[in-house]
Amino acid sequence: MKDGKQYRGKTVAESSKNKVFIVMVMIFLVVCLFLYFARAILMPFLIAAFVAYLIFPLVLKIQSYGYRRWVGVAVIAVILAAVLAAFLIIFIPLLISEIEKFKVNYSDYYKCFSDYLDILRRKVEIAIPVIKSYNISDIIIERTRDFILSEVQKIPAYLMSVFSVFSIIVLIPMLVLFMLLGADKSINAALNFLPSKYIETLFSVIYKMDAILGKFIRGQIIEVFFVGGMSVIFLSAFGVNFALIIGIIAGFANMIPYLGPLVGLVLALTVGIIQFQTFAVAVKIVVVYAAIQFLDNNLVQPFVIGYNLNLGPVAMIFAILAGGQIFGLLGMVFAIPVMAVFKTIFIMLIQKYNSVEI
């Protein structure tokens, strides 16, 4: 009995710290598990949260003039609705016609590409005769054809499913509206239930997350517009078909570090080479994409985002692949900020754990 008391007296602070740590880890695991099972319906909620998070400071700004919350939300909603309507009227018909064109022309493209591969094979086999004897080129061509037949055909359908009409017009705006009107109250109410002992620590965690995510999201949006816009402009200037689709895909793909920039390049190269049947356009495209990446990495990122997540390249690649494995495309996009957030939280917890101050 005496021993027990002594034990408790000695390590009371440490055991409570351990409890916090264990509870945090458990909550984290439960949330991950839940999100994993609910991942099919996550997309509209995430996009809505994304938009609401972006708009919320503007609503607060209007509110700070003394107006009620709904006035701010209404003003922003009207402006956004106008922008969205303009976007739908101008871009959607263009986009749909490009997608239709792609669907119709797909077999021609495939044939062209296939013929081109044959020509390429002959050239390569003449240059390097060893390849012919091992049938390597046959295998490579077979694989490429299979890939294109099975995967590339899915791209338009995937684009359509991600941006389904119902979710764009009804679900997402509704969710954004409700989030703007009341989500902060629910969050505050939830925070009020927490023991006051942890409130300051919790605030540190929440505001650090807020800072990281805020910078990340604003930065990503600017980057998407920069890379996508530049791609559309230059590809249109070169007269490459489907410049709009390729530009949009390149912009969004750019959200995924390392792998993303390649997606736009490969798409543009494929379409360009098939369309013009020369390498001249390929050189132009590579130069332009390299220039866009250079500008993005050296001007846009440091200037606009100005953040350093302090994650090593290996950790980043691991996070992207793991995110892609678990959550698909969304997982790849959000892998880096989520990892940065968890890194921050763990560093804070460890610092708290180490600073024994009783």
Place this chain on the structure above:
Amino acid sequence: MIKKLLKFLFTDNILKKDIDFLKKIVLFRDISERCLAKLALIVFKKTYLAGEKIYEIYHEANVVYIIKSGQVKLSAVSGGKIVEAENFFGEISLIGNRKHNCSAVALKDSELYLIYRSKFDDMSSSNNKAGLIVMRNLASIFAKRLKYSEI
């Protein structure tokens, strides 16, 4: 009549009350109403029950607490004091990464307004004048305390 209705529909009365309350706090003296509105929008309102610990001595200080209603007891090694409504404590957190130099316990059920340092820093970086005024108020409070403790 219509004017009243419009006013009722459009103006945020809770925010207005919060602004009027913040005006009375010494720390925010001479700050423009708009900045007070911004502050009122970033405060986190939390109710502490009588006897509940708010923070302990030497814990990391990130938040300044303003008492909306109730009573809080601060106790340091050298002594203690009781803080009433319309006062504030934990102001050391506005200066930088510091630790609380006393512990705080709610004596009655108290409603406190919490302002987190980095939120306050955001506010003062977007409005330098307000940040400067708060710092000046803080300095004059510290100066007054020094005057009584030294010389």
